[in-house]
Amino acid sequence: MDPQSPDLLCFDGSYIESGKFYSGQDAAKHFKFLIEQHGPVNAAGVVDGFYRFVAGDDRHTWFGADHLGSYPLFYRMEPDFSWSVHAGKMDTSPVPDDQSLCCLLACGYVTGNHTLYKGVLEAEPGAVHTWHHKQGKLETSRRANTATPTVPGFGELDELSSALFRAESAAKEPLAFNLSLSGGLDSRIILAQALRHGKNLNAFSYGKWNTPDQRIAKRICQEFDIPWTFHNYGDHRSLVDDKQRHSRFADHAFSGRSIPHEQDYISAHLTSPGSLILGGHSGDLIAGSYLTPDLALARSGKELTDLMFYRHAQLTPVTGRRFYDVVRQRLAESFGGLEAGEEGIERAALRFNHLNRQRRYIVNSVRAYTLHDIPFFLPLYTKGMMDFFSGLPAEEKLDQKFYKQFATGFLFKGDLAPLSEITSTRPLTAAYKPAGFAERMKFRIRNLDRYKLRKRLFRSQATGYSTPLYFMMGETTDRLITRKRIGEHFPFLPSLAAKFDGSGCPIAADHIRKLHRLRASQLNINGFYVLYYLGMLFGENKDDVL
Numbered sequence: 004m005d006p007q008s009p010d011l012l013c014f015d016g017s018y019i020e021s022g023k024f025y026s027g028q029d030a031a032k033h034f035k036f037l038i039e040q041h042g043p044v045n046a047a048g049v050v051d052g053f054y055r056f057v058a059g060d061d062r063h064t065w066f067g068a069d070h071l072g073s074y075p076l077f078y079r080m081e082p083d084f085s086w087s088v089h090a091g092k093m094d095t096s097p098v099p100d101d102q103s104l105c106c107l108l109a110c111g112y113v114t115g116n117h118t119l120y121k122g123v124l125e126a127e128p129g130a131v132h133t134w135h136h137k138q139g140k141l142e143t144s145r146r147a148n149t150a151t152p153t154v155p156g157f158g159e160l161d162e163l164s165s166a167l168f169r170a171e172s173a174a175k176e177p178l179a180f181n182l183s184l185s186g187g188l189d190s191r192i193i194l195a196q197a198l199r200h201g202k203n204l205n206a207f208s209y210g211k212w213n214t215p216d217q218r219i220a221k222r223i224c225q226e227f228d229i230p231w232t233f234h235n236y237g238d239h240r241s242l243v244d245d246k247q248r249h250s251r252f253a254d255h256a257f258s259g260r261s262i263p264h265e266q267d268y269i270s271a272h273l274t275s276p277g278s279l280i281l282g283g284h285s286g287d288l289i290a291g292s293y294l295t296p297d298l299a300l301a302r303s304g305k306e307l308t309d310l311m312f313y314r315h316a317q318l319t320p321v322t323g324r325r326f327y328d329v330v331r332q333r334l335a336e337s338f339g340g341l342e343a344g345e346e347g348i349e350r351a352a353l354r355f356n357h358l359n360r361q362r363r364y365i366v367n368s369v370r371a372y373t374l375h376d377i378p379f380f381l382p383l384y385t386k387g388m389m390d391f392f393s394g395l396p397a398e399e400k401l402d403q404k405f406y407k408q409f410a411t412g413f414l415f416k417g418d419l420a421p422l423s424e425i426t427s428t429r430p431l432t433a434a435y436k437p438a439g440f441a442e443r444m445k446f447r448i449r450n451l452d453r454y455k456l457r458k459r460l461f462r463s464q465a466t467g468y469s470t471p472l473y474f475m476m477g478e479t480t481d482r483l484i485t486r487k488r489i490g491e492h493f494p495f496l497p498s499l500a501a502k503f504d505g506s507g508c509p510i511a512a513d514h515i516r517k518l519h520r521l522r523a524s525q526l527n528i529n530g531f532y533v534l535y536y537l538g539m540l541f542g543e544n545k546d547d548v549l
Contacts, residue, residue: 160409163391164192167382168200178279178378179203184220184231188403188410189383193281194223196382207273209234269375280372280379290392290406490519 180197184190184206197204208220212235224231273280372379382388392400399405490496500515 160391163387164196164382165199167385167387168196178277179205180281181273181278182206182281184208184223185216188406190220191223191410193382194227194229197281198227204229206231207234208232211235269372269377273375273377278377280377282379282381282384290400290403488520 180203182190182194182197182204184194185208194206206220206224206229208217208231210217212233217233221231221233223229269280392406395405496515496519500512500519504512
């Protein structure tokens with residue numbers, strides 16, 4: 004191969020450091036800062052499915068190859084280590100300028116001594132190569148101390164998941180991959196593998212529109228130009244049993260009672276032959292998603308039971324003392340005698356959640372697939388993946404530490420923004436002051452803290468507006484409440500409609516008048532949120548504002 008070929012050490016144009024994402028000019032400027040402040044760093048790029056890395060000092064240059072699961076590495080310019088931005092352009096400056104670094108990020112590769120170049124190109128995974136500058140000698144050894152800052156096991160996990168996809172791709176070559184995309188860690192890993200091994204890829208999501216998961220899934224598909232469709236279960240409310248949903252606020256994009264939505268979507272869109280559904284079920288679960296620090300630090304079985312009860316009471320329709328007893332029983336099965344201890348705590352946390360929400364979700368989804376006779380593949384819910392994570396030490400599973408680190412660098416290519424940026428909302432600042440009444444109302448409602456509101460709802464009935472909400476949240480069965488008109492609970496609505504009319508918002512005013520005539524049983528929970536908040540602003544207790 005021509006030493007000037009740009010096939011070696013091709014960068015993907017971005018990298019992550021300490022959880023922060025850099026690309027383009029930002030990456031170039033930060034690279035320059037690292038070079039000036041911290042001395043030698045590493046270079047790496049993707050070649051034939053592996054990261055080729057290069058590092059060095061005044062006397063040696065180390066290079067080798069690692070799996071794609073490794074962190075993206077850095078580049079350090081050395082006077083002895085020549086490099087090229089474009090064919091025929093050489094630069095040995097130890098501190099390149101921003102423009103050169105941007106080019107390097109796009110197509111960096113090693114030139115100079117042909118023996119060194121050939122050695123880097125042919126570097127094999129599991130081996131470390133050292134180039135001695137003065138002697139011009141290339142030395143190869145098995146991996147002992149490498150220049151690759153990886154967490155032990157990243158390569159093995161990547162190789163394991165990649166092998167699963169290779170086998171599935173070979174067995175189902177004619178089939179198109181249909182990825183069930185939620186935007187979480189599971190979906191990112193599966194999407195990266197599907198892009199690597201699948202030729203035809205479509206993504207679909209179902210659940211509630213405009214949730215964080217839905218927004219992330221949409222953004223990812225836009226960035227990677229993947230066809231994406233969304234099935235809104237809000238269009239089919241009769242299929243949803245509110246008491247069985249694992250979130251009372253319906254804020255998750257995927258429902259614990261997913262089978263009606265999934266069946267509806269599959270029957271409408273995925274019944275054509277040649278489809279293989281990829282599901283990311285429970286990858287985060289087996290990685291320790293519920294082994295959180297407070298659970299791991301529980302000092303007794305009772306304390307652990309209390310934590311489980313207050314955290315996960317909303318995940319099941321069983322409430323009150325009965326649910327608490329169920330928690331204790333399941334933890335007792337895992338603990339034995341509910342003795343405190345790291346291994347017992349871990350088993351209890353994982354076993355409890357696996358027996359409850361996650362198992363039900365997997366079973367429901369598989370029923371939907373089999374009902375329509377569509378092939379499916381759950382790559383993260385396999386014996387190999389379970390065995391891998393079960394062998395990790397507890398500290399690596401605590402709060403999904405290992406899994407999060409593995410997934411963080413797995414799907415950041417091009418100009419894809421970090422997920423924290425995608426999911427963030429506009430902060431409340433004193434500088435933002437909407438001028439008109441209508442804009443002010445939209446601002447306040449949009450930034451409503453529903454958890455603070457929920458706490459307010461379950462207080463005493465002092466405000467006079469919480470009773471119908473209390474019913475809609477499933478906390479009482481007094482059906483007499485729902486027979487009343489909305490106007491009986493919220494008497495301020497006519498005057499509020501007049502305010503909107505005066506602000507030039509006749510459509511909003513008309514909606515409020517319609518609400519005034521509805522019965523409480525006809526209004527969904529989101530409507531009650533808005534009404535309750537408006538009541539705080541314009542009702543009898545308008546000084547009691549959230």
